[in-house]
Amino acid sequence: MAIVFKKTKMLTDVPFHYCPGCTHGIAHRLVAECIEELGMEDKAIGVAPVGCAVFAYNYFNCDMMEAAHGRAPAVATGIKRVHPDKLVFTYQGDGDLASIGTAEIVHAAARGEKITTIFINNAIYGMTGGQMAPTTLEGQVTTTSPYGRQKEHCGLPIRMSELIATLDGACYVERVSMHDVPNIIRAKKAIKKALICQMERKGFSFIELLSTCPTNWGMTPTAALTWLKENMIPYYPLGVKKEVE
Amino acid sequence: MAKKLMKGSEAIGEAAIQAGCRYFFGYPITPQNEIPEYMSRRLPKEGGCFLQAESEVAAINMVYGAAGAGARVMTSSSSPGISLKQEGISYIACAELPCVIVNMMRVGPGLGGILPAQGDYFQATKGGGHGDYHLVVLAPSTVQEAADMVMEGFDIADTYRIPVMILGDGMIGQIMEPVEFKVHQKRQVPEKTWAATGWSDKSRPRAIINSLYIEAEQMKAVSERLLARYAQITEKETKVEEFMMDDAQYCIAAYGTTARIAKSAVVKARQMGIKAGLIRPITIWPFPSEAFAKAAEQVKAFLTVEMSTGQMVEDVRLAVAGKKPVYFKGTLGGFVPTTQDMVNELVKLTEGRE
Secondary structure: OOOOOOOOOOEOOOOOOOOOOOOHHHHHHHHHHHHHHOOOOOOEEEEEOOOHHHHHHHHEOOEEEEOOOOOHHHHHHHHHHHOOOOEEEEEEEHHHHHHHOHHHHHHHHHOOOOOEEEEEEOOOEOOOOOEOOOOOOOOOOEOOEOOOOOHHHHOOOOOHHHHHHOOOOEEEEEEEEOOOHHHHHHHHHHHHHHHHHHHOOOOEEEEEEEOOOHHHHOOOHHHHHHHHHHHHHHHOOOEEEEEOO | OOOEEEEHHHHHHHHHHHOOOOEEEEOOOOOOOHHHHHHHHHHHHHOOEEEEOOOHHHHHHHHHHHHHOOOOEEEEEOHHHHHHHHHHHHHHHHOOOOEEEEEEEEOOOOOOOOOEOOOOHHHHHOOOOOOOOOOEEEOOOOHHHHHHHHHHHHHHHHHHOOEEEEEEEHHHHHOEEEEOOOOOOOOOOOOOOOOOOOOOOOOOOOOEEOOOOOOHHHHHHHHHHHHHHHHHHHHHHOOEEEEOOOOOOEEEEOOHHHHHHHHHHHHHHHHOOOOEEEEEEOEEEOOOHHHHHHHHOOOOEEEEEEOOOOOHHHHHHHHHOOOOOEEEEEOOOOOOOOHHHHHHHHHHHHOOOO
């Protein structure tokens, strides 16, 4: 019988710890498949964040490092400077990247560090139990914004892709979504393109994946996908924000 | 190799390069800017990489990445900057990564001032960041010793997979002295088969550089491994200099800059008929407790001299264990003690005036 589908060998057999309906599993698979399809399995070195994806080193079947909260781009910089011929990527959530790690991501991009960052934006702190993130939408209720995020009190969410796209060192920046199959297919193309940019030594590449957190949003997985589509995409428009030929 | 007149900071940079360090990540802070400046000139010519990070926090995490990737790597800073690095140092210690960290101490707390001080002793020797760990801490008292320690520090780091700190001060960093880069007697250091270099060699396990151990049993095993290593380091790497201690009745305890001044004080006191001696910890972690315990059987009293409000004195007291009185003289504000200051203290001791 012909095999029509099999799991990428870039993922280990360790079962994901993610909640049912969480889009981290899809994002992991997309990144892993892209690395395998590019034939870079033996050259990939990944950096895991602090947050829900903290155990990513158990899942990506390549050499991995686990960084302190927000510091993954600095750790990846250290790795890439030692091994310029390797494919170095960070996988970070929004609390990690857009809050505590803002300096590290901005300066890695500004330096044109030849690494790729996969940015999971689900508008909330997942691992710690649903606190407000820098990406939490106005009015969104979280455990630390129980009356909804108030603009007057803590401002509006940061659009990281647009911010990173202003920096000369960034060579490819795109925001994609994982709320349905066509968008997941587009997300995979974006990730692959970002990794190719790194392989071609063009500069820093950055893919933002709009994601869900059914557990902390207090929704079913399908309701969460709808919520993403209806609430996140209007504030976080999809598309290529920067591309250097 | 012929001797060269060099600033302490530049000698540290050159020693690192000669020890095979090819990666340096730093951030400017006075009084140690000559180290990153030197590395920025030299490393590109050696096929290495100097990178000025956006912060001390980023710099130490770049060190984490480069060390985890198997490179010899160094960073340097001064007191307030070292505080910022503590998060990363704790992770490096737990992930069991080798690297060298230079702290050219300045006076504090807070922003303090740029004058030399020894106020980071507690931070350096008791862990510094969060959690249960130690660094190996080497305390140079001359430019030559600083250079030697950097070279040996890389070997110690690689041998035990531990971060090594060179704890100098603004004086050691700025002073110029003749220095010789000795053909280093390299230790047999283990191969870095654990490093994350890309998993092309499938005969080794997949590399995971990590400091997260969510299961209590795993975390306990890591702590026990570190503890056993610390015991081994204490046994094998503890270094101390004893100066005129053979017949000493009064023992000065001092390290680094203060110790070189204390040597002159011992000589001067002896000219005045006071049988003084000096115990100078060369490694301040591991602390040479045995030397002090032994001296406690011989001397009448100890005088700990530091450019601080009293930090190493606690370790001296622990080692002496109440057998003899341990007095303390601190110099504050960034002032450096003079020989005469120390002699005066010794005279007070002999007259029972303390």
